[in-house]
Amino acid sequence: MNMKKLPLSELIEEIIETHHKFLREELPSLLDLLEKVITQEGSNFPKLHDLKKVFVAFFIDVNAHLTREENILFPLIFRAHTQKLTAHVAQLRNLIAIMEEEHDKIDQEIDQMREIYLSLSSAPSSLQGLIKRFVALEEDMRQHTHKENEILFPKALTF
Numbered sequence: 001m002n003m004k005k006l007p008l009s010e011l012i013e014e015i016i017e018t019h020h021k022f023l024r025e026e027l028p029s030l031l032d033l034l035e036k037v038i039t040q041e042g043s044n045f046p047k048l049h050d051l052k053k054v055f056v057a058f059f060i061d062v063n064a065h066l067t068r069e070e071n072i073l074f075p076l077i078f079r080a081h082t083q084k085l086t087a088h089v090a091q092l093r094n095l096i097a098i099m100e101e102e103h104d105k106i107d108q109e110i111d112q113m114r115e116i117y118l119s120l121s122s123a124p125s126s127l128q129g130l131i132k133r134f135v136a137l138e139e140d141m142r143q144h145t146h147k148e149n150e151i152l153f154p155k156a157l158t159f
């Protein structure tokens with residue numbers, strides 16, 4: 001599928017269906033797993049507590065970010081493209097700049113989590129399932145941010 005050729009509405013739907021839905025299911029489920037692993041292995045691997053601290057901050061930031069995109073950004077993209085008012089275009093530029101800053105913060109949290117889970121990669125099999133889930137989350141987040149920063153946002157700002 002060539003994402004760049006999709007109309008804005010289909011691109012937004014694809015992002016919500018693929019990435020926002022994944023995150024809303026995966027984040028609570030991964031937190032449960034992390035807490036379970038900490039109960040079993042937290043005393044042997046104290047870094048798991050650091051991982052939880054960063055993950056909880058990431059979880060809160062991502063949740064707020066998804067809600068802002070779905071409730072404010074995506075409707076504004078539709079309004080700006082149907083009405084093409086100068087005020088909407090200016091508002092859209094500002095909002096997209098804020099979303100890009102939020103992506104940077106989320107990326108930094110991903111980097112911090114990666115540094116911790118990579119330091120655990122020689123850990124026993126009881127931790128490997130958890131690490132795989134973090135790797136998959138990171139890959140999904142990378143694709144998600146790429147679609148928004150490189151495809152959706154430039155397209156949304158093209159009139």
Ligand SMILES: [Fe+2]
Binds near residue numbers: 015
């Ligand atoms: Fe998103």
Ligand SMILES: [Fe+2]
Binds near residue numbers: 065099148
């Ligand atoms: Fe985003």
